[in-house]
Amino acid sequence: MNFLLQLRNELWKLFGKKRTYIGFAMFLLTQNIVSIVFRFTRASRFIERLLEGNGYLVEPYISTLTLATVMLFPIAGFLLPLYVSLVGGDLVAKEAEDGTLRMILARPVSRSRLIFLKWLAGAIFSILLVVTLGVFGLVFARLWFHWGGLFVWIPDQNIFSIFESAEGLKAYGIAHLMLVTQAVSIMSAAFMFGCFNVKPAVATILALSFVFVNFILQNIPYFRDFQNWFFTYHLNLWQFMFVQPIPWWRVGASMSVLFGFNLTFLVIGLTAFQVRDIKS
């Protein structure tokens, strides 16, 4: 029971500060910009040509679901990693920097429990963030586009899929569930760095560097055969939710790897936090 109270406290702390919401405005702005650009420019012409070229009607698929899915790319590729890194890096490092960590550790709470509570709060935040973005994406797209089918084209993954509205909504929902794995994993990396004796900004930068270095290495032709060793290779699980049928073996393998990464981040972070001295 006390664990739940302590978790509630961590969530109060996390959701109580303005810093947590700073980046959120950027997400909403991005979603609206994508909607407006597609509505009022000829940006959708490319999608129309793809559909027509493959013998599909255009009208049913230039829709809320298609636009909401288009919004996912800049969000999953840039904003989400940046934002969850900021929050994950803050969880421990900001408290250490502010001096509140010393107040907490003057009490009979174990360091491992504290770390687990904070990581859990970060994970809950990541889940809520992704779910909220999914809902806002639909709402903003619906302001300008009709409800209809879903068209997804991801050339990197050889994905070209057409869904009717009900199936499309399901795929969109599951994609967001999988996007949670990306958000939590990047948050965990930043969280791990934050457990060392570093400033919050350093933890964020280190986590983002880790992601970018992985991404760059993964895309170097020399490493093509070793792609599945890289962290970022497993982060795009959400894209596979638009494949028909879903390659669950690939999803399962990547989820196992991500679970391993998260566990490693947590263990390293916990060890670093356990052995460090907490001083003013």
Added chain:
Amino acid sequence: MIELEKLTKRFGQRLAVDELSMTIRPGEIYGLLGHNGAGKSTTIGMILGQVWPTSGSAKVCGHEVSAHRRQALQQVGAIFESPQFYDYLSGWRNLEILATYTARTPASRIREVIDWVGLTGREQSIVKTYSHGMRARLALAQALLPNPQLLILDEPSDGLDPEGIHEMRQTVRRLHKELGLTILFSSHLLNEVEQLCTRIAVLSQGRKVFEGTVTDARSTQTWVRLRTDNFLRAAQLLFDAKLIVEHRDGKLIRLAPDSGTAAIARKLVESGFEVHEIFTEEQTLEDFYLSLMKAHPGSVRSP
């Protein structure tokens, strides 16, 4: 209540605390004195399990802190210099958050400590709007929440104005008198320590260079003011007669262990000196502290 046994902490090459041993008995107000960097906060950090000792042991309420931190800190409250809170949350919420790290705390207990520290009416305001004094009271409230037997105050008067320092001093006295708490009080403000503490330890470069009561400290090195027609000649005579061990400032002499002012006066009069004035100087804790620091080279900074 607190037992330190050869407690040592090394940060790389720097020895922050060097084989510190001390015992704080229940009901004491124990002062930890020393200049900035003397090792006071590191010692408190080790007592609270925030800093890992390099060697030695710290026991709190009979429990080894390194091995049984939970049990050791169950009835301990602590306040640090410039206490930090979640400024964007209310005072009440801050207390709720900190309390749950010890145990489930009923709202009535939070209300009780808020009343005790005099924050009633402001507990729902966000901490950002609190004055320095109010933050100090909130810090005290959070320390009192677990109904502690032991209160650790690490430089609690730091940053407070004279009025705030006075209020803090009164509060510490009240805590000791009304709640019967054992208090470990770390400070570099000699006046505070002198007025509050029943026993003190002086740290210099991580080593304990004195432990005893304030009265002990004052009487450790008693100086006697002497005014004669020729101080230097008189002092030399007394030194040769082994009645004093040293003199300074052309007016002060320090008596040898078996000497006394009557013997000094007698010797001087018998030797033909005119004695205009002779009396024992009341040594302040500051005098004692400065002489102690002089005796331990390297501790040149004033408290």
